[in-house]
Amino acid sequence: MTATLIDLAVSMGRGLAITAWLTMGGCALALACAFLFGLGRVSERRAVRAISIGYIELFRGTSVFVQIFWLYYALPAFGILLSPMVSGIVALGLNVGAYGAEIVRSAVGAVGRDQAEASTALNLTRWQSLRYIILPQAVPRMIPVFGNNAVELLKATAIVSLISLSDITFQAQQFRIRTGQTIMPFIVTLLLYFMLYLLILHGVRRAERAYALPSGNRPS
Amino acid sequence: MPRLNRERPHRALLAGLALATLIVGAPAARADDVGSMAGSPSGSQSGRGLTTLRQRGFARLAMSNEPPWAVIRADGSIGGAGPDLVRAVFRRMGIDDVRGVVSSYGAMIPGLMAGRSDLIDSGMFMTPGRCMAVAYSQPDLCDREALIMQHKGRPGPRSYRDVAADPNLLIGVPAGGSEERLALTAGVPPARIVPVPDGPSGMIMLETGRIQIYSLPAMSGRHLLDLWGTRRFDLIPADGTPVMCAGAAFSRDATDLRDAYDRALAALQANGDYARLLTRYGFDPALSLHRTRADLCAAPQPTAGPRP
Amino acid sequence: MQPLIRIAGLSKSYGSSRILDNLSLDIPAGQKVALIGPSGSGKTTILRILMTLESIDSGQVEIGGARLFDETATGPAYVAERRLRPIRAQVGMVFQHFGLFPHLTVERNIVLPQILNRVASEPEARRKAMELLDLMGLADKAAHYPDRLSGGQKQRVAIARALALQPRVMLFDEPTSALDPLRVNEVLQVLHAVARTTDMTMLLVTHEMSFARNFADRVLFFDHGRIVEDGPPDAVFDTPRDPRTQAFLRLSSQGE
Ligand SMILES: Nc1ncnc2c1ncn2[C@@H]1O[C@H](COP(=O)(O)OP(=O)(O)O)[C@@H](O)[C@H]1O
Ligand SMILES: [Mg+2]
DSSP states (O other), rough: HHHHHHHHHHHHHHHHHHHHHHHHHHHHHHHHHHHHHHTTTTTHHHHHHHHEEEEEEEEHHHHHHHHHHHIIIIIGGGGGGHHHHHHHHHHHHHHHHHHHOOOOOOOOHHHHHHHHHHHHHTOOHHHIIIIIIHHHHHHHHHHHHHHHHHHHHHHGGGGGGGGOOOOOHHHHHHHOOOOHOHHHHHHHHHHHHHHHHHHHHHHHHHHHTTTOOOOOOOOO | OSSOOOOOHHHHHHHHHHHHHHHHHHHHHHHTTTTSSSOOOOHHHHHOOOOHHHHEEEOOOOEETTTBEEOOTTTTTTHHHHHHHHHHHHHHTTTEEHHHHHHHGHHHHHHHTSSOOEEEEEEEEHHHHHHHHHHOSSSEEEEOOEEEEEEOSSSSOOSHHHHHTTTOOOEEEEEHHHHHHHHHHHHHOOEEEEESSSSHHHHHHTTOOOOOTEEEHHHHHHHHHHHHTTSEEEEOTTTTTOOOOEOOOEOOOOHHHHHHHHHHHHHHHHHHHHHHHHHHOOGGGGGGGOOOHHHHHOSSSOOOSSSS | OSSSSSEEEEEEEETEEEEEEEEEEEEOTTTTEEEEOOOSSSHHHHHHTTTTOOSSSEEEETTTEESSSETTTTTEEEEOHHHHHHHTTEEEETTTTTOOTTSSSHHHHHHHHHHHSSSHHHHHHHHEEEHHHHTTOOGTTTTSSSGGOOHHHHHHHHHHHHHTTSSSEEEEETTTTOOGGGHHHHHHHHHHHHHHOOOOOOOOHHHHHHHHHHHEEEEEEEEEEEEEEEEEHHHHHSOOHHHHHHHOOOOOOHHH
């Protein structure tokens, strides 16, 4: 019994580390892609807009399953051999980043035109207007939706058993096959994912407070 | 557990990608046919020839958790009859280190093709289809099909035909595996065949009455009964089913490595190490004795034993 | 002397409707100009073009001798951003709906543009902001966010914000039309004070005829994208020549 419990703790602990790294790395990349391509989507330059739209539609239009498979199993045929962890982070980050880009685009679009025009009238550059006027008003709108995306990313990490990464779900499955126990690993799996979910929720709450607009100006 | 053409939810996609990789790698396969080893896209960046492996000092073994065929332990280390045999063979070839690439069952062949492993040994049965995708060694671990059912104290079904004859029986099969085809061939209607995702799930389905019979390779069944306790369940060989054999699977552009492996395997079979290792895990070393890759790869799809 | 603002042959259409019809206009430095006329006659559009917010179909605009448009194959296009910025620096605008930044305090609304434009250091910018807020009678609102202010207060902050950058030209687009009638006067008084005490060139679109008369050196009456009447306030208001001006002024005076 003790041996089984130690087995469970060891394997689930290893799985937790993998899932946590994937989630953090994936979220960081997704955030970067969201801003890069979300703002590129509303750029004045045609080529930048086209590239951004291409990225967003490609990664929203195909499943993360296909994407991770291409990164890990098909790219080596073209001479690119990414490690499993990098493949996982890149696939999750690019996929969720495409949804994030749409969030950035719509949040920026929801800031009134008058704000951009007032910025121009005050002779701010486009960058200054974005940085000091538009984004501070758009970011509070993005945070809760980004939070949802982060949770989606967390749940999508379970896909990495495909590419030889032993995350929480995979470890639970391996434990079942090793020991024949089903209830225990599933309880632990449930608790671990829920704990990670609560951590993300906590982070989102903090970010919401940090970026909150003064009362009365909260986006509705 | 080892399965023939095991279905996974994404099997079609896996197959498609595997095929795509195969096509991309096709020039390499042709170059290999005329005896050249270099110049393949996957070969050039991952190098899986014998010399490359010797220089690198270790081999990468893809496997999934299919006890007792292949086992992944809590600390991530690997064991089981297949990997242990592979270790012994490679040691004889002068490569002392074999590292596990832990995969899901369906991802092992695409991974091999993508250069992410040097070989697979995870109780993956030889079939004509797989023999075209990978270069198999001579058969190493062989087994028969078996049936598990709750212990009732009275005689139950002994073959797929018996299952077909009793309209009250639901039979669980490893999703899409050879067992499904065996059952269909014996006349079990599709509505009474239930796909089972993994061993423990099959046992729970038996316990809760979702299925009455669970069919799978005998060695896998024995392992499950060890975990579940033999008193409540019966494990019997399924009458009239063919012997299936697994082997180590290599990339098709690494036949030199495969041939070297075959020679070392034959040596271990000759000196008795092979039989000792298999017996330790409960496998019958005699089953592979008169079976060859050529026969198994050419075999027609299994039938449900002798015709009446 | 060369006029500060020179508008030549300016035309603009939305679809089939002509908003500005081959409009030409020179404004010398320091002039206070009131733009009046029925709604939809193109008054806002002309201010927005001067603020580089609106494209045109043909014509040219110069401010301080610098052209706003390059002639391209597809018609006039604003000159490159790099050349546009020094021109914009000379122009300020106050919008009908204020355009205050809701995420910044009143003080910060005035300070930030100064800093980003590098016209003042942080302490200088804050001193300037307080000075202007004092002038506007809003010194006690410096730390408030815009949503806590009344419309009249917001508009005064917007005026202070534009003035802080010390433009040569100020554009006011109906600065009082979005206000509670009780609040109109507080803004008009500020405008009046500014007009009296600076040599800034000012263009004011308004429906407050009596204020226009007090404020302006020159009154332009717009109708359907054209200037129908152009003269000193007394002439335009007392002895309008065009029947359209006469009709408009008659209606306006009934409203007042
Ligand atoms: N974005 C637009 N699209 C279509 N029509 C417009 C647009 N902006 C202004 N207009 C039209 O242009 C005309 C002139 O508008 P404007 O310059 O605002 O007039 P004014 O300020 O004199 O009331 C109006 O008829 C208005 O409806
Ligand atoms: Mg207007």
